[in-house]
Amino acid sequence: MADALLTIEGLIKRFGGVVASDNVLLDVARGELHAIIGPNGAGKTTLIGQLAGEIVPDAGRIHFGGRDITALPVHDRSLLGLGRTFQITSLFANFTALENVALAVQAHAGHSFRFWQDARKEAELREPARAALDRAGLSHRADTSVAGMSHGEHRQLELAMALATRPQMLLLDEPMAGLGPDESSRMVKTLRGLKRDLTILLIEHDMGAVFALADRITVLVYGRIIASGDPASIRANAEVRQAYLGEQEAVAHV
Amino acid sequence: MHRFALHRVWDTRGEAEKMTALLTPRNVLLAVLLAFLALLPVYSTLTGNYFLMSLFTRILILAMAAVSLNLIMGFGGMVSFGHAAYLGIGGYAVGILAKEGINSAFVQWPVALLASGLFALGVGALCLRTRGVYFIMITLAFAQMVYYVAIGLDRYGGDDGLTIHKRSQFFDSVNLSNRAFFYYLCFALLLLAVYVVWRLVNSRFGMVIQGARSNERRMRAIGFPVFRYKLVCFVISGVMCGLAGILLANHTDFISPALMFWTRSGDLMVMAVLGGMGTVFGPVIGSIAFLLLEEGLSQFTEFQGIILGPMLLAVALYARGGIDGILMGLRRG
Numbered sequence: 272m273a274d275a276l277l278t279i280e281g282l283i284k285r286f287g288g289v290v291a292s293d294n295v296l297l298d299v300a301r302g303e304l305h306a307i308i309g310p311n312g313a314g315k316t317t318l319i320g321q322l323a324g325e326i327v328p329d330a331g332r333i334h335f336g337g338r339d340i341t342a343l344p345v346h347d348r349s350l351l352g353l354g355r356t357f358q359i360t361s362l363f364a365n366f367t368a369l370e371n372v373a374l375a376v377q378a379h380a381g382h383s384f385r386f387w388q389d390a391r392k393e394a395e396l397r398e399p400a401r402a403a404l405d406r407a408g409l410s411h412r413a414d415t416s417v418a419g420m421s422h423g424e425h426r427q428l429e430l431a432m433a434l435a436t437r438p439q440m441l442l443l444d445e446p447m448a449g450l451g452p453d454e455s456s457r458m459v460k461t462l463r464g465l466k467r468d469l470t471i472l473l474i475e476h477d478m479g480a481v482f483a484l485a486d487r488i489t490v491l492v493y494g495r496i497i498a499s500g501d502p503a504s505i506r507a508n509a510e511v512r513q514a515y516l517g518e519q520e521a522v523a524h525v
Numbered sequence: 526m527h528r529f530a531l532h533r534v535w536d537t538r539g540e541a542e543k544m545t546a547l548l549t550p551r552n553v554l555l556a557v558l559l560a561f562l563a564l565l566p567v568y569s570t571l572t573g574n575y576f577l578m579s580l581f582t583r584i585l586i587l588a589m590a591a592v593s594l595n596l597i598m599g600f601g602g603m604v605s606f607g608h609a610a611y612l613g614i615g616g617y618a619v620g621i622l623a624k625e626g627i628n629s630a631f632v633q634w635p636v637a638l639l640a641s642g643l644f645a646l647g648v649g650a651l652c653l654r655t656r657g658v659y660f661i662m663i664t665l666a667f668a669q670m671v672y673y674v675a676i677g678l679d680r681y682g683g684d685d686g687l688t689i690h691k692r693s694q695f696f697d698s699v700n701l702s703n704r705a706f707f708y709y710l711c712f713a714l715l716l717l718a719v720y721v722v723w724r725l726v727n728s729r730f731g732m733v734i735q736g737a738r739s740n741e742r743r744m745r746a747i748g749f750p751v752f753r754y755k756l757v758c759f760v761i762s763g764v765m766c767g768l769a770g771i772l773l774a775n776h777t778d779f780i781s782p783a784l785m786f787w788t789r790s791g792d793l794m795v796m797a798v799l800g801g802m803g804t805v806f807g808p809v810i811g812s813i814a815f816l817l818l819e820e821g822l823s824q825f826t827e828f829q830g831i832i833l834g835p836m837l838l839a840v841a842l843y844a845r846g847g848i849d850g851i852l853m854g855l856r857r858g
Contacts, residue, residue: 323746349748357746363739374736377729378748384757385729393729436747 275334276301276440276470277322277353282331284317284494291317292328293494299440304462304471306481309491310514315474316358318491319444322472323355324348336439350379354438356429358445358474362417368428369413373400375435400435407431408461423454430461440470447477459483482506490514551852555806558813562712566705578708579776580820585711586772588812589718591796592805593765598794599802600726601758602738606661607648607668608793611641611763613675613785615770620780621681623689630693630701634771641767642760644671649759653752668790675782686781693775701775711772715809718765723805725761734758795833799840801847810848 275298284292291314299305307315320326322333324345333341340348349355363371373396377383380395390396404410407430412420420428426446433441446462447455459480465471466484475481481488482502489499490511498508505511562581569578590612597603618637627633644667652663681687692701701707725731733754736744744751774780783789792815800811815833822829844851 325742325745344750345745346748346750349746355746357743361740361743361746363736363743365739366736370732374732374744375747377732378744383729383733383749383754386731387724387728389727390729390732391727396729432743432747 274301275299276336277472278332278334279322280332280334282318282321282333283329284314284321284326285329286317290314290494292321292331295331295491295494295496297489297496297499299470299472301470302467303486304466304473304484306473306475306485306488307491308475308478308481308488312493313491314494315491316444317494319355319442319472319474322442323353346378349436349438352437352439353442354433354436354440355442356433356444356446358448360422360425360429362425362428362432364417367414367416368404368409368420368424368431369397369400371417371428372403372431372435373397375432376400376403379436403431403435404428406434406461406465408457422449423451426450426454426458427461430458434465438469440472441465443471443473443475445474445476447475447480455480549853550855551849554852558810566708570705575704578704580816582704582708582711582776583773584813584816585708585715586769586776587793587796587816588809589711589715589772590766590769591793591800591808591812592715592718592722593762593769594793595797595802595805595808596722596725596765597759597762598797599804599807600722600731600738601734601755603653603755603759604661604794605664605759605762606787606790606794607664607666608762608766609785609787609789610644610648610668610671611766612770612773612789613671613780613782614641614644615767615772616774616780616784617675617678617681617770618767619693619771619774620687620689621678623691623693624681624687628691628694630695633693634768637771638764638767641770642764645760645763646756649756649763653755653759665787665790668785669787672782672785672787675785682781684782686779686783689774689778689780692778693771707776711776714768714772718768719805719809721765726805730754730758795837797847799837799847801849803846804849804853807847807849810852814848 277299279295279297282292282295295318307318309315317326321328324343332339335351335353340351363374376396376399377390401410401413404413407427409424409427409431412424430446447458450458455477462484473484485502487500488502488505490497490505492514497514498505498511565581566578569575590608594605594608597605615637618640619633622633622636648664648667652660655663676684726735733749737751737755741751773784796811796815797808798811799815800809801807818833819829822832840847846853
């Protein structure tokens with residue numbers, strides 16, 4: 272694909288006898304929201320881990336924005352514009368929401384070997400942080416400490432932090448995990464708002480959300496891609512139905 | 526966050542409210558403590574009780590070491606069990622140079638600080654690649670290594686240690702042998718160290734260090750090359766503790782491997798934990814409490830540990846914020 276922002280070529284990752292990524296080939300076009308679905312243990316989070324740089328693949332290459340990032344450390348990928356959120360909420364527990372996001376802004380505002388000035392008073396960090404909180408729908412909770420926030424707000428903060436790094440592309444690992452129906456629909460709305468500006472790779476179990484948001488869907492089973500295409504073709508795919516979707520009643524309602 | 530409460534109040538309230546808001550039991554106690562420390566040499570000089578001044582000089586110096594440890598342990602989550610090594614390196618740099626006839630502080634002090642910094646750089650570069658217990662064990666191992674090197678230095682007293690006949694020389698007008706002057710020098714440097722740590726932990730650099738303690742994985746994910754920041758922090762802490770070592774050697778006019786025996790590293794950790802690791806002043810309070818207790822209890826028993834141990838346990842179990850944490854929890858009126 273000519274305008275692919277992310278290209279994954281023949282990615283292989285084994286854990287002992289388990290093949291978590293089995294020759295994964297995938298292009299994500301600039302501006303597209305690409306969802307990856309699959310049953311538990313299909314290797315979705317392992318794939319994100321390899322894209323983010325936390326897990327080293329056994330074979331294969333990853334290109335981002337025309338650059339081979341296969342060997343790049345985690346922080347450099349973030350600096351290149353590849354942001355991510357975590358399946359299990361991963362925040363700075365003793366900071367406020369704003370401080371969490373400001374730290375993400377700071378990471379992309381030059382080096383941090385600045386030893387003297389009070390970072391909490393720097394408008395250069397606070398203003399973009401507030402903007403990111405706003406985009407994630409959390410501006411009213413800016414000064415609340417993470418410990419005092421609900422699970423749903425934690426998920427929003429996850430997203431706000433990723434946004435604050437001004438990514439070209441977001442890797443979202445189950446952003447709806449543990450959310451109630453209301454919170455879920457709010458998150459879908461938020462993601463829909465981000466969709467045009469950002470390229471998104473979304474891993475999600477909530478089929479309603481996936482079919483509402485995705486431009487393309489890839490189905491992963493036992494580390495192997497069994498189908499990839501637009502939502503309609505995925506819904507119609509017999510193999511997908513058998514392997515995965517058939518068990519999920521939710522699909523019938525989409 | 527608690528530890529910045531004082532700071533925030535300063536921004537947002539009116540003058541009168543500022544003053545009342547500052548009058549917390551903790552701040553009043555801190556002010557009394559500082560006034561006491563500032564006036565102690567006057568009392569000692571008037572009454573001739575030099576023991577007290579000497580004891581507190583030692584307390585101020587070890588407090589500085591505890592403050593430096595707290596920077597990496599309390600704020601950075603790097604539990605160094607070998608911090609006494611820097612006391613030793615700072616002290617031995619002074620002692621060895623003095624023995625070789627170089628008494629100028631302008632040579633001794635930079636050499637001592639540089640040696641501490643380089644040692645921290647080497648240790649940090651290795652141990653910061655490990656986590657948890659391994660980190661603790663490696664820092665301990667390096668400290669023990671320096672300890673045994675010091676024992677092997679026959680020319681500089683080996684196991685018996687080495688007497689320093691002349692304290693570090695600055696200008697003629699500055700005389701470190703003057704007890705009151707030396708006390709005030711230590712006091713000023715301690716306050717400077719506390720201030721520096723306070724600025725550091727609130728700066729961008731400090732945010733990275735605290736973020737790394739809280740969630741290193743997330744730090745990398747948002748784009749921080751965490752290792753280099755932690756390493757720089759480790760070196761800053763080492764240099765600061767090296768300075769305490771310089772002062773300690775000048776205070777006792779003596780260096781020996783005992784300066785950096787591993788129990789001393791433990792003492793420094795106890796001081797930081799006892800006083801409260803989350804605040805910049807905590808270790809100062811902890812050092813005073815610990816060393817006074819140790820001194821006081823030694824009048825009655827040689828087994829101070831029987832009393833100190835359970836106390837520390839109580840702090841660890843029931844008062845995570847240490848003494849300073851308890852004080853901050855107190856409400857006025």
